[in-house]
Amino acid sequence: MAVFEQPSGDQPAVGAKNRQPRNLPIRRGVGIVLLNRLGQVWIGQRRPKWLPRDAPPVWQMPQGGVRANEKPIEAALRELAEETGVTSVEVLAKSRSWITWYLPEELIGIALKGRYSGQRQRWFAMRFLGEDGEINLRPPDGGKPEFDAWRWAEPHEVIELAPSFRRSSYEAVLEEFAELLRGARER
Numbered sequence: 030m031a032v033f034e035q036p037s038g039d040q041p042a043v044g045a046k047n048r049q050p051r052n053l054p055i056r057r058g059v060g061i062v063l064l065n066r067l068g069q070v071w072i073g074q075r076r077p078k079w080l081p082r083d084a085p086p087v088w089q090m091p092q093g094g095v096r097a098n099e100k101p102i103e104a105a106l107r108e109l110a111e112e113t114g115v116t117s118v119e120v121l122a123k124s125r126s127w128i129t130w131y132l133p134e135e136l137i138g139i140a141l142k143g144r145y146s147g148q149r150q151r152w153f154a155m156r157f158l159g160e161d162g163e164i165n166l167r168p169p170d171g172g173k174p175e176f177d178a179w180r181w182a183e184p185h186e187v188i189e190l191a192p193s194f195r196r197s198s199y200e201a202v203l204e205e206f207a208e209l210l211r212g213a214r215e216r
Contacts, residue, residue: 053137055129056145059105060092060152062202063115068210070187070203071157073112073166073176079139086177088190090199092150101151109155112175114165117158121209124152130198150198154206184210 063071072088080087093108095101102120110116131147132140141148166174182190184203191199203210 053144053146056094056141056148058092058094058148058150059101059108060090060150060202061105061109062090062152062154062206062209063109063113063118063157064121064154064210065157065181067181068184068212069181070184070210071113071115071164072180072182072187072190074178074180075176077140079136087192088182088187089192089195090187091175092148102153105151105153105155111168111170112166113179114167114169115157115159115163117163118155119158121154121156122206123154124202124205127151128198128201130195133194136194152202152205154209 065071070090072090074086074088076086091109091112093104093112095104099107102123106116106118109118127149128151129147129149132145137146164179166176166179168174187203188196188199
């Protein structure tokens, strides 16, 4: 379930019902809707440890945490570069509010490194200005890649391929950026 919050983040989440299983905090993060020239959205494939072996892989948009003293836009650009190698972008928009999603009960204490019950994210729409050859899933620091594979997807595919507990937040984000998605297709 996606929950929308006031932009300041100081207000309790609308509809959140104070739900923080096992008293785990909500992680403050960012998400990126990276659009190509055709209006398609970049998604990466991963196989998190919590995923059953026989389950299909998870596809998601780039995202990550906001460090102390880091502005959300700085975090978004850093995460995008770390996860995809992409730096040739134009920032088109940011979400009007923070969007919160919660892990299902069976993943509490397992997913998100076991430290969070969900994420409160500020989303950014960005236009990819480079060529596909710029995309590099190997992190610059030589660490473990976040994604095993990537592809460009139609907006409806992004939602269909997302983990069920993230779908409503992805729907909200893509709906908010719908005009940009349409505009990218018309260019």
